[in-house]
Amino acid sequence: xxxxxxxxxxxxxxxxxxxxxxxxxxxxxxxxxxxxxxxxxxxxxxxxxxxxxxxxxxxxxxxxxxxxxxxxxxxxxxxxxxxxxxxxxxxxxxxxxxxxxxxxxxxxxxxxxxxxxxxxxxxxxxxxxxxxxxxxxxxxxxxxxxxxxxxxxxxxx
Amino acid sequence: xxxxxxxxxxxxxxxxxxxxxxxxxxxxxxxxxxxxxxxxxxxxxxxxxxxxxxxxxxxxxxxxxxxxxxxxxxxxxxxxxxxxxxxxxxxxxxxxxxxxxxxxxxxxxxxxxxxxxxxxxxxxxxxxxxxxxxxxxxxxxxxxxxxxxxxxxxxxxxxxxxxxxxxxxxxxxxxxxxxxxxxxxxxxxxxxxxxxxxxxxxxxxxxxxxxxxxxxxxxxxxxxxxxxxxxxxxxxxxxxxxxxxxxxxxxxxxxxxxxxxxxxxxxxxxxxxxxxxxxxxxxxxxxxxxxxxxxxxxxxxxxxxxxxxxxxxxxxxxxxxxxxxxxxxxxxxxxxxxxxxxxxxxxxxxxxxxxxxxxxxxxxxxxxxxxxxxxxxxxxxxxxxxxxxxxxxxxxxxxxxxxxxxxxxxxxxxxxxxxxxxxxxxxxxxxxxxxxxxxxxxxxxxxxxxxxxxxxxxxxxxxxxxxxxxxxxxxxxxxxxxxxxxxxxxxxxxxxxxxxxxxxxxxxxxxxxxxxxxxxxxxxxxxxxxxxxxxxxxxxxxxxxxxxxxxxxxxxxxxxxxxxxxxxxxxxxxxxxxxxxxxxxxxxxxxxxxxxxxxxxxxxxxxxxxxxxxxxxxxxxxxxxxxxxxxxxxxxxxxxxxxxxxxxxxxxxxxxxxxxxxxxxxxxxxxxxxxxxxxxxxxxxxxxxxxxxxxxxxxxxxxxxxxxxxxxxxxxxxxxxxxxxxxxxxxxxxxxxxxxxxxxxxxxx
Numbered sequence: 001x002x003x004x005x006x007x008x009x010x011x012x013x014x015x016x017x018x019x020x021x022x023x024x025x026x027x028x029x030x031x032x033x034x035x036x037x038x039x040x041x042x043x044x045x046x047x048x049x050x051x052x053x054x055x056x057x058x059x060x061x062x063x064x065x066x067x068x069x070x071x072x073x074x075x076x077x078x079x080x081x082x083x084x085x086x087x088x089x090x091x092x093x094x095x096x097x098x099x100x101x102x103x104x105x106x107x108x109x110x111x112x113x114x115x116x117x118x119x120x121x122x123x124x125x126x127x128x129x130x131x132x133x134x135x136x137x138x139x140x141x142x143x144x145x146x147x148x149x150x151x152x153x154x155x156x157x
Numbered sequence: 158x159x160x161x162x163x164x165x166x167x168x169x170x171x172x173x174x175x176x177x178x179x180x181x182x183x184x185x186x187x188x189x190x191x192x193x194x195x196x197x198x199x200x201x202x203x204x205x206x207x208x209x210x211x212x213x214x215x216x217x218x219x220x221x222x223x224x225x226x227x228x229x230x231x232x233x234x235x236x237x238x239x240x241x242x243x244x245x246x247x248x249x250x251x252x253x254x255x256x257x258x259x260x261x262x263x264x265x266x267x268x269x270x271x272x273x274x275x276x277x278x279x280x281x282x283x284x285x286x287x288x289x290x291x292x293x294x295x296x297x298x299x300x301x302x303x304x305x306x307x308x309x310x311x312x313x314x315x316x317x318x319x320x321x322x323x324x325x326x327x328x329x330x331x332x333x334x335x336x337x338x339x340x341x342x343x344x345x346x347x348x349x350x351x352x353x354x355x356x357x358x359x360x361x362x363x364x365x366x367x368x369x370x371x372x373x374x375x376x377x378x379x380x381x382x383x384x385x386x387x388x389x390x391x392x393x394x395x396x397x398x399x400x401x402x403x404x405x406x407x408x409x410x411x412x413x414x415x416x417x418x419x420x421x422x423x424x425x426x427x428x429x430x431x432x433x434x435x436x437x438x439x440x441x442x443x444x445x446x447x448x449x450x451x452x453x454x455x456x457x458x459x460x461x462x463x464x465x466x467x468x469x470x471x472x473x474x475x476x477x478x479x480x481x482x483x484x485x486x487x488x489x490x491x492x493x494x495x496x497x498x499x500x501x502x503x504x505x506x507x508x509x510x511x512x513x514x515x516x517x518x519x520x521x522x523x524x525x526x527x528x529x530x531x532x533x534x535x536x537x538x539x540x541x542x543x544x545x546x547x548x549x550x551x552x553x554x555x556x557x558x559x560x561x562x563x564x565x566x567x568x569x570x571x572x573x574x575x576x577x578x579x580x581x582x583x584x585x586x587x588x589x590x591x592x593x594x595x596x597x598x599x600x601x602x603x604x605x606x607x608x609x610x611x612x613x614x615x616x617x618x619x620x621x622x623x624x625x626x627x628x629x630x631x632x633x634x635x636x637x638x639x640x641x642x643x644x645x646x647x648x649x650x651x652x653x654x655x656x657x658x659x660x661x662x663x664x665x666x667x668x669x670x671x672x673x674x675x676x677x678x679x680x681x682x683x684x685x686x687x688x689x690x691x692x693x694x695x696x697x698x699x700x701x702x703x704x705x706x707x708x709x710x711x712x713x714x715x716x717x718x719x720x721x722x723x724x725x726x727x728x729x730x731x732x733x734x735x736x737x738x739x740x741x742x743x744x745x746x747x748x749x750x751x752x753x754x755x756x757x758x759x760x761x762x763x764x765x766x767x768x769x770x771x772x773x774x775x776x777x778x779x780x781x782x783x784x785x786x787x788x789x790x791x792x793x794x795x796x797x798x799x800x801x802x803x804x805x806x807x808x809x810x811x812x813x814x815x816x817x818x819x820x821x822x823x824x825x826x827x828x829x830x831x832x833x834x835x836x837x838x839x840x841x842x843x844x845x846x847x848x849x850x851x852x853x854x855x856x857x858x859x860x861x862x863x864x865x866x867x868x869x870x871x872x873x874x875x876x877x878x879x880x881x882x883x884x885x886x887x888x889x890x891x892x893x894x895x896x897x898x899x900x901x902x903x904x905x906x
Contacts, residue, residue, distance in 0.1 A: 018399060025428035029374070034366040035359020037549070038427075039500050040581040044840035047500060075359030083357040090349040090806045093814055094221030095356035096363060096500045096549030121849040128840060130500040130550050131221045132817025134851040136810070 006067045008033070009077025019065030024048045026064050027074060035075040035099050039128070046127035049100035050074050056107035075099035080106040081147035085140040093131035101127050105141050114145050197321045199283060199329050201254025202276035203232055209304060209318030211238045214248040216255040216272075217265045218521055219352070220499075220551030221814070222870035223807030224265045226351045228273050230803055234343040235277025235336055236284075238317070239304030245351040250523040250543035258545075259522030261556050261677070263765035263868025266803060267727055270865055278333035287324035288315045303342075338801060338863040347806035352547060364518035364546045365578065367506040372574040373402060374427045375567050376434040379419040379587050382443040382833035383672040390420050391438040398422075398436055400429030405570045407563065413674060414589065414624045416533045416562040423571055427578050446672025447833040451593075454618075454830060455491070457669045458595040461616045462489070466665035469615075469631055473661035478610035482601030486700065488693055490598070491895040492617075492685035494828040495591035495678050496584070496835075496843055501549020503579030503587075507564035513540045514568070516561045519548040526558035533562040534569060541565075552818075553677035557589055582838040589676025590828055590835075592618035594634070594669065596689045601661070606701030608712070610661040613638060617685070619668050620675040631666035637683035637762060637875065638664065638690065658714050673830060679818065680871035683764045684878070688823075688896070691760040691879030696892055705759050705883070706742045710735050727766045727800065727867050734763055736860055737770040737796040744858050745772025745794030755791065758884025762875045766867035768798040768860075771816070773852075773880040777888045778906075785904040788885070790820065790852040793877065798860040799869045805859075808869050812857045815873030821846025823878035824898045824905045850905040 004015045008031060017030055022041075027033045027050070039047030041060050048059040051073040082105045085091075092098045101124065108115060108123035115123060120141045129137065198204040204212045213232050219225035229245045232238075248255055256272070281301050288306035289296045292313055299308045306315045338344075355362045380386065392404040401424045409418030422433035479485055505518030507530075514536055520526045523543040531538040548555055560577055567575040579587070594617025601610030615638065619630035626633070678684070694712075698705040713731040738761045742748060747759045754776055761770035772794040778787035795812050802808055825844035829836040837843040882893040885903060893901050 021426075021428050025426060029426040029428065032368065033359075034361050034368070037363075037500075038365065038502060038578075040840050042581070042839050042841065045500065075357075078359075086357045087349060087353045090347070090353065090810065092221075092350055092353060092356045093223070093810055094219075094500070094548060094550045095350070095352060098356050099359050102357060124848040126847075128500065128845050128847060130498060130552075130818075130845060132814035132821070132846070132851070133810070134817060134848045135813050135855055137848065 004064050004068050006069065007071040009073055015064065017064055019063060021064045022060050023050070023062045023064055023067060023072070024059035027059060033074050033076050037096055037099055039097065039100070044128070045097070045100075046104060047097050047100040049103040049127065051103060051107060054107070054110070056104050075102060078102060078106060080144070081151060082106050082109070082140065082144040085144035085147055089136050089140045089143060091133050091136040091140050093133055097127060097129045101129065101137055105137070105144065108141065109145055109148055113148065115141065195321055197283070197325050199279050200276045201251065202273065203236065203280055205280065205317055205321055207318050207321045209239070209242050209316050211236070211243045211304075211317070212246060213243055214246050214255070216248045216258050216269065217260040218247065218523070218545040218548055220260060220521065220548035220555065222260065222811060223350060223804060224260060225547070226348055227803045227807055228265060228269055229351070230343055230348060231270065231273035232277035234341055235274045236280045237301035237303065240343055240348065242304055247545055247547065250527055252524070257524045259524055260551065261521055261553070263767065263871045266799070266866040266868050267766055274335050275333060278335055279330055282330040282333045283324040283327050284317050284320045286327050287320045291315065291320070291323055345802045345805060348804050349806065362547045363501050363549045364506065365501055365504045365549070367517050367546065367576060369506065369508060369574040372506065372576055373423045373425065373571060374430045375421045375423045375575050375577045376430040376579070377407065377419040377421045377563060377577065377583070378434050378437050378439055379417055379583070380441040380443065381586065382441065382447045383674055384413070384444045384446055386442040386444065387418055387420060387439060388442050389440040394436040394438065395422050395433040398424070398429060398433040400425040401433035403571060404437070405567055407566055410533050410562070412625050414557050414559065414676070415529045416559055416566065417587070421563070421567055421577075423567065423575060430578065431580060443833060444672065449672055449830055449833045451493070451830045454593060454669060454671055458616045461667035461669060462595055462597045462614055464667060466614050466616070466667040469635065469664045469666050471663040475610050475612045475661045475663040478661035479599055479601045479612065482609055483604040484602045484700070486600045486602070486693070486696060488598050488696070488892075488894060490596040490685070490689040492594055492688070493826070493896065494593045494673060494830065495822055495826045496588045496828050496837070497550075497552040497554035497678060498585065498843060498845060499548070499550030499552060499554050502581060502584050503560050504577060505560035505564040506574060506576040507561065507568040508574035509534065509565060509568040512536070513542060514565050515542045515544075516565065517544045518546060518561060518564065519555055520545045520558050520561060521548065521551045521555040522558060526561050529558040530561050530565045534565050552679040553681060554588065556677050581840070585828070585838050585843050586835040587674070588828075588835070589674045591678030591681070591684070592620050592634070592675040594618055594685065596686070598689060598693055600693065600697060602697070602701060606703060608659050608697065611659045612663045612665070614665045614667065616667045616669060618671055618673070618675055620677060620681070622668065623675045630668045633677070634666070634682050635664065636681060636686065637764060638686040658712060672833060680764050680874040683762065683871070683875040684819065687760070687762040687875035688879050688882070691762065691876070692882045692886075692892065692894070695758070695760070695879070695883040695886065699886070704748060706738060706747065709738055709761060727865055729763060733768050733798045733860070734761065737761065737768045737798050740858055740860060741770035741772050741794055741796035744796065744856065745774070747772045756884045756888040758880045758882065758887060760876045760879035760883060762872070764872045764875060767869055767872040769872045769876050770796045771873070771876045771880045773877065773884050775881065775884050777885065785899055785902050787906040788881070788903050789906060790881070792854045792856065793852050793880075794856050794858065795873060796858045796860065797869065797872065798862060799872070800862050800864040800866040802859055803866055808859065809857045811869045812873045813855045815871065816855055816877045817846055817851050819874040819877040820852070820881065820905070821850070823881060823896050824903070827897045827900070846905065
């Protein structure tokens with residue numbers, strides 16, 4: 001089986017898994033990074049969102065074979081004001097979708113450091129929350145924008 | 158779910174030198190085995206370490222409703238613990254320590270209140286007594302505050318941790334005195350969920366995150382038609398898939414809520430299990446329901462609705478009252494199957510070894526889960542050990558423990574730990590759906606517009622029948638339905654039946670038969686019944702020219718007019734219902750002129766001991782051809798009475814989330830049956846509400862109360878759909894009697 005070499009949360013990883021395997025399952029089952037969540041397997045819900053070369057990407061439909069030389073950040077490697085904002089506002093209910101929400105929000109703020117409510121709604125539209133935490137997500141994105149502005153940390157690492 | 162233990166029996170002191178309950182699963186106890194210092198643990202709920210750290214066990218699982226934070230808050234309040242030094246654990250199933258365990262029916266606050274208060278109060282008394290003894294002062298001279306005992310006259314201060322040893326030598330107070338709610342400092346405040354840190358950093362928390370040494374992953378092929386059977390399996394191609402280890406046939410259990418038949422592929426990874434399962438060639442016997450469709454089920458309901466049905470309850474002479482009524486409203490309501498769609502897919506991990514079964518996974522009900530596993534494995538129930546993890550959503554799906562049963566039988570077959578994982582398609586096509594049904598309501602009005610007769614014929618698939626439950630089939634389907642109660646049948650008053658002052662009332666039931674698997678869905682039966690009743694009341698108010706608020710207030714009557722509630726510690730109170738209705742109407746501006754272009758609707762409901770009323774304010778896009786008209790929900794004003802508020806943050810979150818859940822399912826939710834199988838397989842077809850479709854604002858107003866707390870995980874859900882339908886009726890004159898609204902010409906946006 002061809003090896004795939006990729007960077008995950010700043011560390012180089014050599015993975016010897018079928019290249020058809022979605023990145024999601026490589027993260028969860030091969031690398032033991034279970035923070036990235038399986039929700040739908042079809043790119044509909046956003047629970048599996050990670051950053052690939054800085055871009056919010058659905059890991060459940062991204063084959064490992066396309067990952068050679070690319071840099072992945074998962075929730076375990078995220079260090080961004082969105083996490084503080086999410087905690088401050090007690091956003092999570094069951095919490096299962098929130099890793100994906102946080103990754104999407106961090107990428108949104110990197111593109112749009114000070115989003116309007118409409119930009120938040122559009123930017124977060126692809127991430128489902130079955131518990132309905134959308135009100136607090138909106139508030140938390142706003143708060144994270146403020147925190148990031150005060151910390152000068154608008155870009156996810 | 159209540160423990161049924163007296164205060165005396167569950168309090169037994171011990172100084173423990175051993176650690177937590179969760180060591181076998183690795184992630185919950187940060188301290189290494191055997192390294193704990195002496196601790197004080199007077200009961201199963203709380204442990205105090207010499208460093209002042211307080212560990213509190215949440216006996217019931219958290220699926221987002223917040224019990225893992227709220228139950229420990231109750232104990233910490235009574236104990237006067239310092240919340241910043243509290244750590245919380247998910248309790249393992251342990252009948253001796255915790256009594257029955259499970260989360261369902263919004264019961265945790267209502268049912269565990271006494272246990273957690275007693276456990277905390279006992280701890281406080283032990284510590285205060287130990288401090289008084291240490292200082293050689295009377296007990297009354299000391300008081301407790303934020304993890305310390307104070308002796309004001311001498312300015313003495315002792316940290317709780319310093320009192321572990323002296324307190325452990327004291328007798329456990331058999332009936333500790335509770336604090337007065339006026340002295341509460343923690344309850345009623347906003348406390349973030351205790352798992353927040355783990356969630357925002359992606360630490361393992363959920364059943365699907367469990368990893369055990371040597372664990373295999375399994376995916377199960379089930380007959381696409383409900384109740385089908387395996388005839389023949391060709392597993393040659395599946396076994397060729399790299400990583401696939403084994404193919405196992407699962408025979409199923411006679412009770413389909415325990416275990417369904419299927420063919421499992423066991424592999425080294427989740428993905429290999431999925432691929433192997435896809436490569437199976439299985440011949441199925443489809444059984445008796447292979448030709449069912451949504452249309453045949455609807456036709457069956459319509460046929461049954463025209464029959465007399467079984468009279469469940471009757472007061473007066475409904476037929477005569479309807480015959481002599483000045484006006485009769487005859488309305489049919491329809492509700493579809495709904496899927497639970499927990500975002501964490503179906504999964505569970507089991508390890509059967511040495512005659513014991515260890516279950517770790519997202520179960521709502523640990524106690525009944527152990528019974529189910531015992532039934533399918535043949536193990537004695539006391540050898541089934543259950544560690545419920547945090548659940549990535551429950552909504553009633555995980556009241557059933559079929560995932561644990563699957564994992565257990567596979568672990569037995571494989572001889573090692575197995576994690577069963579379902580795909581989203583498995584989840585949506587093999588759910589235990591909210592049962593579909595129809596309601597025909599006929600209401601008689603006299604010349605003055607008063608309701609003289611109320612006849613409800615409920616034609617709804619029975620989940621009680623499906624689960625082989627005791628009792629009549631309607632027992633699970635009548636919740637929240639207006640049955641009408643007069644003083645003459647007072648003793649028959651059921652908690653969930655809102656009493657109404659109508660002289661002639663009848664409730665009838667007919668049971669449609671189907672192969673479709675059914676189960677409880679958040680606020681079971683309340684959602685469909687509340688929709689029918691609350692939209693019908695609005696219609697009655699409209700045709701009789703009355704205010705929807707006044708009409709309801711008259712029907713509620715007063716608490717003093719109700720028959721005595723017997724033993725129920727949280728009896729239904731019409732006064733509390735009236736208060737939330739008034740509060741929502743006032744704060745939501747109901748009856749006042751809304752801003753230009755907007756329209757308001759109101760509804761109220763009583764669910765599992767709690768009271769809720771909502772006013773919705775929305776804009777309706779102009780009709781354009783046949784496209785659905787877009788509904789923008791600007792504001793929902795939600796009034797609640799759940800007794801004393803434990804965690805304000807959790808309460809508001811559940812109100813907002815419940816409204817968004819109820820709104821999304823009202824507009825989009827429907828599982829279609831075709832050729833005996835569920836059609837929708839993923840979120841492209843089973844639409845869930847998305848960010849942009851949520852209300853712009855949800856204001857939550859709580860009736861101040863010191864009454865015993867009741868749950869709020871479900872109460873907001875049944876109210877929003879009728880409030881929206883009533884607003885749409887106000888704007889268009891059109892009465893929506895069916896969900897999903899998207900098929901009635903309205904969508905969200």
